[in-house]
Amino acid sequence: MYHSGISYAVPRNTLAKANEQRDWRIYRDFGQALIKRVRPLYAEDPFRLDIDNMVYAFDSSTISLCLKLCPWAKFRTTKAGVKMHTLLDLRGNLPVYIHLTDASVHDVKALDNLCVEMGAIYLLDKGYVDFFRLFNLIHKNGAFFVTRAKDNMLYETVESSGCDTDTGIINDETIKLAGVKPSRCYPETLRMVTYEDFATGNIYRLLTNHLGYEALTIAELYRERWNVELFFKWIKQHLHIKSFYGTSENAVYTQIWIAVCSFLILALAKKKLGLEQSLYTISQTLGFVLFEKVPINQLFNKKQNSVSTDEYPNLFSMS
Numbered sequence: 001m002y003h004s005g006i007s008y009a010v011p012r013n014t015l016a017k018a019n020e021q022r023d024w025r026i027y028r029d030f031g032q033a034l035i036k037r038v039r040p041l042y043a044e045d046p047f048r049l050d051i052d053n054m055v056y057a058f059d060s061s062t063i064s065l066c067l068k069l070c071p072w073a074k075f076r077t078t079k080a081g082v083k084m085h086t087l088l089d090l091r092g093n094l095p096v097y098i099h100l101t102d103a104s105v106h107d108v109k110a111l112d113n114l115c116v117e118m119g120a121i122y123l124l125d126k127g128y129v130d131f132f133r134l135f136n137l138i139h140k141n142g143a144f145f146v147t148r149a150k151d152n153m154l155y156e157t158v159e160s161s162g163c164d165t166d167t168g169i170i171n172d173e174t175i176k177l178a179g180v181k182p183s184r185c186y187p188e189t190l191r192m193v194t195y196e197d198f199a200t201g202n203i204y205r206l207l208t209n210h211l212g213y214e215a216l217t218i219a220e221l222y223r224e225r226w227n228v229e230l231f232f233k234w235i236k237q238h239l240h241i242k243s244f245y246g247t248s249e250n251a252v253y254t255q256i257w258i259a260v261c262s263f264l265i266l267a268l269a270k271k272k273l274g275l276e277q278s279l280y281t282i283s284q285t286l287g288f289v290l291f292e293k294v295p296i297n298q299l300f301n302k303k304q305n306s307v308s309t310d311e312y313p314n315l316f317s318m319s
Contacts, residue, residue, distance in 0.1 A: 012245060019244075019251035027257035034264035035096055041271040042092025049220055051213070053144070054120040056096070057225045058128070060085045060110065061232035062103045063256070069247040075104035082252060084235075085110040088228040090123075094267060095231065098260060100253055111137055118142040121210065123225040126150055129207070131177065131186035139188070139209050146222050149192060149205040154178040158189055163215055170194040170203070172215040195219040235259055238283055273297050 047055065060083045065073050067080040074080050081103035089096045099113055107127045116122075116138055126148035128134075138145045155175040163169040171194040177183045193206045193215045206222050213221075244255050266279050266286075273296055275282060285299055 016246035016251060019246040019254045020248045022250075022254060024250050024253035024257060027254055027261060031098070031257050031261045031264065034261060034268065035094070038264050038268050038271070039089065039092070039094060039096065041268070042089075042094055045092045047091050048224065049217060051121075051217070051221075054117060055090045055123065055221065055224065056117075056120060057088045057090060057123040057228035058086070058111075058114070059088075059125055059225070059228045059232075060107050061236075063236070063252075065244070065252065066247075070249075070252065072249050073102055073252070075102060079103075082256070083107075083110075084232070084256065085113075086228060086231065087114065088231055090224055090227055092267070093227050093231060094264070095260060098257075100256060108133060116141045116143045120144070121146065121221065123147070123222060123228075125225070129153075131182050134209075135186045135188070139186075144208065144210040146206060146208045146210070146218055146225075148222070149207045154182065155190075155192070161215075167216045168196045168198055168219065169215045170196055174211075191218075193218045195222075234280070235263060238280060269296060275300055 049055075062081045062083050065080040065082065067074055067078060070080045073082055083101050083103050083105060085099040085101065085107070086095050087097035088094065097114065099110055101110070107125075108130045111128060111130070111133045114137065118141060121144045122138060124145055124147040129147055129150055134145055134147075154177065156178050157173050158176055159174040161172040161174075163172045171192070173192045173194075174189050175192050176189050177186055188209075191208050191211055193208070194203065195206060195215075195218075196203050204219070204222070206218055208218055210218065244252055246252070246255070262283075263279070266282050269275065270277075270279060270282060275297070277285075277300055282300075286296070289299065
């Protein structure tokens with residue numbers, strides 16, 4: 001901090017006051033600009049599965065708050081919190097859409113705000129199983145979904161395909177929803193793949209409207225949904241959004257978006273400077289020398305001439 005002209009410890013209440021007074025939408029807009037800048041850099045990154053479709057994982061994470069300090073975020077008798085609804089592009093594991101709400105907002109309602117991309121595949125937890133939304137927001141827009149069936153789902157089997165049980169696939173069925181409301185909300189047939197994870201012994205019933213891929217590919221696609229959980233874990237643990245400077249809604253939203261912007265800046269630096277280290281390693285290293293005047297590539301033992309010095313001031317340029 002001395003190198004930045006700050007020769008004293010900044011009081012916590014000064015940071016809290018800054019977070020409460022600056023509109024959080026400034027950081028949201030900056031984050032959205034970073035997303036547009038970073039995504040093309042990761043567009044050619046390999047995906048574990050050999051498919052051409054864009055693949056997204058959509059989920060939410062609840063960030064707990066103190067009810068006495070944040071009564072505006074109350075969602076239970078003794079608890080408070082906000083939800084971070086996130087759409088993750090699995091080619092690069094980058095957030096492409098983030099929507100912050102009270103923790104009381106049900107996950108499935110966040111689907112209404114998604115801009116569905118034709119031909120894309122959306123991986124959803126079973127908390128998002130709302131057949132009206134799945135049919136009208138995703139299926140009718142030419143996109144695909146893979147999610148888990150709820151235990152009490154009623155259905156009729158239309159057709160059953162042969163499967164290789166050695167791969168963990170137990171059943172591959174074409175089904176039609178039973179019951180008045182479900183069948184009206186989703187009038188077309190669905191595909192249900194029953195899969196056993198040999199590593200854990202758990203059995204999953206996966207629902208999808210994609211009829212083309214092999215059953216094992218559908219199961220492996222759903223496995224990729226775990227990446228959004230890893231993103232939430234990374235954000236919470238390494239960017240420290242469990243302790244907030246300020247208790248107003250504006251202060252909390254500001255700090256969450258600053259954390260997201262920090263993640264995106266690290267992802268940008270990794271590609272622009274050709275760093276091979278993980279984002280975690282880059283984050284930890286920069287945290288120790290944040291105010292040192294040392295080129296980033298030099299910190300990771302890269303040759304000084306491997307990246308043009310012009311890159312440093314133009315890290316955010318549009319070229």
